[in-house]
Amino acid sequence: MGLIQEISGPLSQQLSQLSIVSQVGVVVAGFLLVSVFFNVLQQILFKNPNEPPLVFHWFPVIGSTITYGMDPPRFFKENRDKYGDIFTFVLLGKKTTVYVGPAGNDFILNGKLKDVNAEEIYTVLTTPVFGKDVVYDCPNSKLMEQKKFMKIALTTQAFQSYVPIIADEVTNYFKRSPDFKSKSGVVNISKSMAQITIFTASHSLQGAEIRNKFDESLADLYHDLDMGFSPVNFMLHWAPLPWNKRRDHAQQTIAKIYMDTIKERRAAGKSDSQDIMWHLMNSTYKNGVKIPDHEVAHMMIALLMAGQHSSSSTSSWIMLRLASRPDIHEALYREQVENLGADLPPLTYEDLSKLPLNQAIIKETLRLHAPIHSILRAVKSPMPVPGTKYVVPTSHNLLAAAGVSATDPSYFPEPDLWEPTRWNKDSPLAPRLVSSVEDEEKIDYGYGLVSKGANSPYLPFGAGRHRCIGEQFANVQLQTIVAMVVRQFKLRNVDGSNKVIGTDYASLFSRPLEPANIFWEKREQ
Ligand code: HEM
Numbered sequence: 001m002g003l004i005q006e007i008s009g010p011l012s013q014q015l016s017q018l019s020i021v022s023q024v025g026v027v028v029a030g031f032l033l034v035s036v037f038f039n040v041l042q043q044i045l046f047k048n049p050n051e052p053p054l055v056f057h058w059f060p061v062i063g064s065t066i067t068y069g070m071d072p073p074r075f076f077k078e079n080r081d082k083y084g085d086i087f088t089f090v091l092l093g094k095k096t097t098v099y100v101g102p103a104g105n106d107f108i109l110n111g112k113l114k115d116v117n118a119e120e121i122y123t124v125l126t127t128p129v130f131g132k133d134v135v136y137d138c139p140n141s142k143l144m145e146q147k148k149f150m151k152i153a154l155t156t157q158a159f160q161s162y163v164p165i166i167a168d169e170v171t172n173y174f175k176r177s178p179d180f181k182s183k184s185g186v187v188n189i190s191k192s193m194a195q196i197t198i199f200t201a202s203h204s205l206q207g208a209e210i211r212n213k214f215d216e217s218l219a220d221l222y223h224d225l226d227m228g229f230s231p232v233n234f235m236l237h238w239a240p241l242p243w244n245k246r247r248d249h250a251q252q253t254i255a256k257i258y259m260d261t262i263k264e265r266r267a268a269g270k271s272d273s274q275d276i277m278w279h280l281m282n283s284t285y286k287n288g289v290k291i292p293d294h295e296v297a298h299m300m301i302a303l304l305m306a307g308q309h310s311s312s313s314t315s316s317w318i319m320l321r322l323a324s325r326p327d328i329h330e331a332l333y334r335e336q337v338e339n340l341g342a343d344l345p346p347l348t349y350e351d352l353s354k355l356p357l358n359q360a361i362i363k364e365t366l367r368l369h370a371p372i373h374s375i376l377r378a379v380k381s382p383m384p385v386p387g388t389k390y391v392v393p394t395s396h397n398l399l400a401a402a403g404v405s406a407t408d409p410s411y412f413p414e415p416d417l418w419e420p421t422r423w424n425k426d427s428p429l430a431p432r433l434v435s436s437v438e439d440e441e442k443i444d445y446g447y448g449l450v451s452k453g454a455n456s457p458y459l460p461f462g463a464g465r466h467r468c469i470g471e472q473f474a475n476v477q478l479q480t481i482v483a484m485v486v487r488q489f490k491l492r493n494v495d496g497s498n499k500v501i502g503t504d505y506a507s508l509f510s511r512p513l514e515p516a517n518i519f520w521e522k523r524e525q
Helices: 002-045 065-070 072-083 101-109 119-130 140-153 156-176 189-206 208-213 218-229 242-268 276-281 293-324 326-340 356-368 471-488
Strands: 086-091 094-099 184-188 375-379 397-400 442-444 449-451 489-492 517-522
Touching: 065 072, 065 086, 072 086, 094 101, 101 375, 101 397, 119 218, 119 242, 119 293, 119 375, 140 276, 140 293, 156 189, 156 471, 184 189, 189 208, 189 218, 189 276, 189 293, 189 471, 208 242, 218 242, 218 293, 242 276, 242 293, 276 293, 293 326, 293 356, 293 471, 293 489, 293 517, 326 356, 326 471, 326 489, 356 471, 471 489
Parallel strands: 094 397
Antiparallel strands: 086 094, 184 517, 375 397, 442 449, 489 517
């Protein structure tokens, strides 16, 4: 009897707990069903004819976040086919209007300052990583001045000094790296390219002192800082989570390393280097204020981070593409032998312009693998869309996806084919561009003249006031890296096929899925 009581006591407790759980389950399921019902009803009954069509979705708040996040380019193309060039979808509860094609790129990227705003969206992610008072933690007019300072530093003379630095870094990397010790092997190329990018960028843009620190403390700190850029931080940037604590510690430590280096340079009195740090240390804002040291330090972090992801994913894609097309890889080698001499003398900045195929490799890879698939802007005043009845309201964000026109068959014949020779004017696959870059309208947003890109279906470096100032540097860096790899190695896919690995969209940048293994073999010297 006693035993039965002992058993039935906890059993009845368990049963009543179970019934509470199932009741809660029923309530939650009911709530979900009701919210799905009203969400669907709202989409069917309350269509606003003056707003772009809304992508159908079952769940409120989640909206199309998952289908978009899994493969943004596919999401854009499928919905363009369904709704046209302009449509709205729900991204984490926010109505986000996508406008693809050259007109859409122009509408968003060349939008007026009173209409569109970048910093409101990006600051939560970037300010804890870069630091205060720079880029998106200051008024746009200040960012334009900061971009001008950075751009002015990137002169032809600077590039002339960078090419030998980058070439040497690449050569030394392959000599040092345990992954390239033997005559041939298989390597996860994304890992190598990430390292080569940081060594080459830090040495050329930031000087030897900073570069040397990447062999010691900086690499780990940089990694911790980088974790601040995970997309989840759009929502959890403030949370006292382990990776945010490491991000904040890394930001403070790296900023201090830069500030100490600035002080040392000042104390030494002069520098003959062509790096950006030296230039920023000696620049003055229009209002007469010299750039404070902490801003120089934060701009240095911003430059390194801005360039790192885009250039390292691009160079990885290039190597993967070359491994899938050994014929192009060998054509690149022949191009150097024919145009620079069979002894392949040390590479110079001037040499790069003698290697058109080497240049086209970068262009074509960025056409198919632009690292930034989505550019977001907050809408600040209602924006009528020319030629339509739509007005984009201030409750929406805008999203530009220049990659869509870069893979549109109306501009690029056989758009999915990676074919660098299409950039030869007489190629049957040559792009059908609306106008040439030279004919484009030029505009100065405060950081020098840039082409508006209003008619261009190919904008891997963006357009408008937020356009990339690192384009030329990235080209010099990437062309040098490719030329040096081609000199030293033959590449092919591990299975000898011409397949190329898929894209990882889990981070903010479109990079190759890992491990991105390729087979390499050293050339006979
Ligand atoms: C902006 C692409 C390399 C520094 C941008 C934007 C794009 C872009 C699309 C516009 C973002 C927007 O409108 O919101 C690329 C690609 C690169 C590359 C494809 C390499 C293949 C670099 C490098 C640097 C750099 C190497 C630094 C040396 C910047 C800066 C901005 C920018 C400072 C301005 C951000 C703004 O005004 O809001 N880049 N970038 N980029 N990029 Fe790059």
